[in-house]
Amino acid sequence: MATSPLSFFIASVIAAGFGIAIAAAFCGISQGMGLKAAVEGIARNPESSGKVTVTMLIGLAMIESLCIYALVISLILIYAHPQAQAIAALLGH
């Protein structure tokens, strides 16, 4: 059936959109919390700003990598779709 891969593709694209949106939202909150703690630490003790900044950057990169995993899944759902050939045939390639 020609419509079955299309409806599967529609569902995958909707899921990809929601997936990355939720991941980015929680990543934003978590990085904000980490940043808040780092800035408070620097405000208490300005001499430690070098070490605190390095630690904060490492922590931010770790948290961001979780969002990147969700981004990769969304990219797989949109572009490396399991039924990519059926979709391409449907779109007339």
Add this chain to the structure above:
Amino acid sequence: MEHPYLILVKLFEMVGLGEFARANVHVIYTWFVMLFLIGSGYLGTRNIKMIPGKAQNFFEAVISAIENFMVETAGEEGRWFFPIVGTVFIYIFVCNLLGLVPGFYPPTASLNTTASCAIVVFFITHYIGIKYHGTHYIKHFTGPVWWLIPIILPIEVIGHMARVLSLSFRLFGNMMGHELVVTILLTLAGLFLAPLPIMALGIFVAFVQAFIFFLLSVMYFAGSMEEAH
């Protein structure tokens, strides 16, 4: 999602190897990075003097900075694996930066390159563990008490496999995401120089991702060298 214009691919097309070049873009640009690093390393160490010239000074600064940071994190007995992690850091950093030059494709934007680096780190982690502990290395996977082994052992093994996944996907996702955003912005608003802020962020991301890969590798090596808890 065809990459628009790649200089080395055009060079290969002139020689007649266009198909090979387009299918293996990341390999060709890895060769370019290898040539660049080996060439600059040779040029920097041609006449080593006590009072260094410019190139030798630059390389000494970079290498001593990386080595001091590594010894701070891993301890003095971890000095011997500095060549492998230093190479990984410099290679990934130059690969990431290559994506910011117009006409070049960063090799790390392909899962092949990043997975190969992650697998190398994985094997060296276990090689270090076996070399330092022999068969007692299995104690790293067994946890504190003997009757928890059926639960702890699979979790530890899966955790070790997840290290390879996380290392490769973190780097690949960052570089692929950067390339995608630049490509999309270019097709949307290229004449208004829209990708420029993203490329400025890209310099920062390139350094941070290479540094994170390096730091995690050093922590895994240090973790497999130390005594099991």
